[in-house]
Amino acid sequence: MTLAEAQALIPAVDLGELLKQLSIDPASRIQVHDLEGIKTLNRLISTRPKEDLQTLLHWSVLSASTGFLGQPWYGMADEYQRQRDQLVRSEPREEQTVEAIATQLYHPLSLLYVKTYFPESTRREVTEMVGHIRAEFELRLRTNPWLDESTRKAALEKLSRVDIQVGYPKTWIDFSSIDIRADDHLGNNQRIAGFSLQRELAKLPLPVKVERFNTPGKTTPIAVNAAYNPTYNGIDINAAIVQPPFYTPGADIAVNYCTIGAVIGHELTHGFDSNGSRFDAIGNVRNWWTPHASNEFKQRTQLLVNQFDGYKVLPDLVQSGSLTLTENTADLGGITLAHAALNRALKGKQLPKVDGLTTDQRCFVAWAQLWTFKARAERIRLLAATDYHALGFLRGFGPLRNMDAFHKAFGTRPGDPMWLEPTKRARIW
């Protein structure tokens, strides 16, 4: 809406003055996220006494700052929560300190991490692996029997534009202008918050520029994670996930491919599943699947729903196949692509056996070991009800049962615990 339209919703606040105070040039159109919220705010401001509003603001600032202040403020928020919910959630001070630096000064800390633990040789190896995984996926998109021609064309176009970046961003955010003082923890946090706000505001008049590796806890190089982002059709493989158990420099490549490689393959297929189909090659919301492709995909993935519905996670509890479908599909795609990429890298040759296991066997064992998992029954109940990933141990073996290559590698037969009738195997990618 226009600024005037927004102003009409909240006469109690002078929006022009507010923007001026924030040094923001009024835009011709602005986005209002919550119509009811802004109207309610107007009612609150115009009906409550000024002293109440001052108390509320005073309280908001203090309660947001308790973690950065000394006694008696420090720990108050935790104590409040403990009394309200009977929960104690404070982490040890060392962990809080590391966490604070990791979220506030995420790039300077990441840069130190990368310099110390992420050698260029690791980046090169993973980048080469990514190339083989892409090539295997492209082959499947070209030859897959269930994709109709128009969906196939769109999928290939989308794959050609997936921007996979390994380790760390091309440019680091420069935090050096911030005045960091050894004796002013609260001030440091306020100055960093101000810096971040100004950085965001400076983007306002400019065209959209995608920034990578800078969402604390998720995509910074120090977060143990790799993620596909449909809004820019890219994958960030953070430096910190490229370490054991996902990757070990100089280790058996069968193991490295079928752990970190399978994770990368998993993320890649997310661009081409029931969610990825809603975003096009440049990240706009536009469904590029025909109803035919969508139907075929559904039919094929239904086999996974049936399988996972049958897995017990506790004596009286089964996994939900539909809740975990998207992730199970990505796991099957990921290990399928990683295994094929491994064989592509080896040009069809097998490496010597290790501990009596062939190259292919070691690949599948490595995948299974990646999902080693232990939890109390209460935690399993919580995860089974809320997590759209299957329980760890199911991820370890569930996808493998669908792979012809797995059955070939181990020579499984009807009656073996891992056996699955070929007609019941889900074949998606």
Ligand SMILES: [Zn+2]
């Ligand atoms: Zn996933």
